[in-house]
Amino acid sequence: MDKRVTVLLPNARRQNVSVTANMTLLEILETACAKHGYDSDEHCLKFHNKVVSLTQQFRFSGLPNNCVLEMEPTEKRRVLSSVVVCVQLSDGSREQGDFSPNDTVWQVVQKLCETQVLGYESPIIVYMRSEVIGQEKMQETTLKSLGILEGRAMMRLIDKKPEELKTQANVYKPPEVKPKSRADDDDQPSTSRSAMAAGGHGGGGFSLTSNMIKSLKRTAPDEQATAANDKAEPSGKAETEKEPEPQAAPKYDWGSGSGYSLAHRQQRQNQLESNEGEDNPGRPPPVVNVIGPRQAVLFSLDETKKQADDLPDSFFDLTVNDLKMVLRDLKRTSTGDDDAPLLTAKLRELERQKTMLAKLNQYKDCVLRIQFPDRFVLQGIFKPHEQLAKVEEFVRQFLAQPGEQFHLFTIPPKKVLPSSETLLELNFVPNAIVHFGFLKDGLNAINNRFVQEQYMGQLTSEEGAHYAVQKYRLTRAASPEANR
Known part of the structure; x- marks a missing residue:
């Protein structure tokens, strides 16, 4: 669609200017001034009586299509600076x-x-x-x-x-529309179609109404009533019913912690053994190369090729379970902190300490990833009570220039991390990603590498880095000695 703006000149005349997305507002001003003999350095543009920045591109200016801009003289001539x-x-x-x-x-x-x-x-x-x-x-x-x-x-x-x-990755390619068979329509639950019709939106979008909530409360059985009915049922009837299929646990879990209870140790051990013995001839096992202490692995973000799978349209249809989760979240929101009393600074600090203690009790270790400017990532496993200085010592032994001073920081915004604080105080538990940078300005890497060349031949895939963390945590959970 063609885009244009209307410039209202000081002589009360109007000038239409065709614009593109990458066109700057300065070019719009210069185009209008050139057609009527005005000096662009002595005028500015206003929208709703506010001066707009001439350095912005039209796509980022927030101006609507067919808007009216007022051109007015400035108090002093615009001078170009370096x-x-x-x-x-x-x-x-x-x-x-x-x-x-x-x-x-x-x-x-x-x-x-x-x-x-x-x-x-x-x-x-x-x-x-x-x-x-x-x-x-x-x-x-x-x-x-x-x-x-x-x-x-x-x-x-x-x-x-x-x-x-x-x-490029930021270019969106719409998936091909696949014809939907009649059998697929029959398989969809009736509640899903009624919910879509009530919402009035297609493709997964929906809006909650009071009728949907009432219908959901009628169709969704109460958990306690269901448990009581299960106890009262005869054993013969229970055997005839089909048992629900167990949900498969994710093989790689970047966010799972290491604090497992004793009751689940055997389950974790069985899961670890099933993951290690899984036979999948169509997919090779992840590559894991431990290059140092703390289960250190090194991988490159440039070699990671992630392709988004095209999901069918039925994936975005609402089901009863989806609406159950929405209703659960609405209940939590309605009974949230609306009526909670205000907290003093001492109470807020007490809550923060409680949160830290809960994390310390739940997670016995944390995974830290250090990303270098050349898009190589070094991963290591640390204790929550260790200071950031331990992480800096860990990173220094892999550097190509170990004698140079460096700092670790998080973005955005850029925040340089103090070496004296612990990983728990920095909110790095159970995992975090930090960035690496030299303190000396203009100091570059040797041969465009920040890590020693000997580790370049021992790279691990990103999937292998996830697998290494999962295997380490499951091994610790299954070993009673490791949790003492």
Whole structure:
């Protein structure tokens, strides 16, 4: 659909400007000024009597289609100032420098990363969601045309063919619509269809009404009444009924803890043995290479290829069990903290300590993943009461430059973690992901690697990293000595 905005000029005339998603508001102002002889540096744009930023692209400005923008003179002439441009390369390193908004993108690339761009067949600069493809296009595109007028800007320089950009992970491909057979319609429960009809939405969306809740209360049996009826039933009748199929436990559980009760040890041991003895000829076992203490494994995020399975339309249909869970959540919300008294600072601190003690009792260890700028991830298992300094010692023995000072931080926003606090105080139990960075500015990795080269040949798949955690926790739960 064509998009346009209407600019109301100071002489009360209107000018329609056709816009695109990547067009900046400055370009809209310059287009209107050029057709009526105004100086764009002496005017600004307003929407609902508020000055809009000219550096924004139209897709991120929040302005609706066919909106009316008022052009008014500014108090003083707009002066272009130098901007700081940072270019991130494909290996994760960054280069930055000062430029004028009138400089071209090619001048930025030549100044910051001239040696790297020589080896690229098709260099592409990505800024926001704008793509400047090829040397000729970079020479024609200025920083001002991208909306970079002041402050700082971040770009990415990649080497890809233009047609490969359409196959990125953020490009959505709708699944093919499969014809729905009559048999599938008959298999759907009647309550699911009635719930969809009451909601008035298709494809999984629904809205709760009072009639749906009343119907759900009538159809959903009470758990206590069901348990009482089961005890009162004769043994012969119970044998004729079909036993429900047990739910299969997930093989890999990134969020499961290590605090298991004694009553479930045998069950955990049986689950571990069944997972290890599972015969699946169509799928190879996960690759697990332990490279150091604390069950350390190293894997790369670039080698992980996750493909989303196309789900059938019946997956998004509501069932009775789905509505049961919705009703349960509504009950919890209605009986929540609406009428709870306000807590003082001392009571809040007491609640926080209770939560920490509960975690300490439930989880005997926590899994920590340290992600490097080159997208390699180091995984280790620690105790909740250990300080972050232990994690730093663990990371240092794998670094290619162990003598350099570094820090660990979480994002977003960036928060540098203190070495003196424990993992429990940092809320890293049962698992967490932290990032690695050198303290010295401009210090890069050796041969684009932060981890020693000897560990590059002992990589583990991401699935293997999940499997290693699950196996470790199940082994601890099954061993009485490990829990003492």
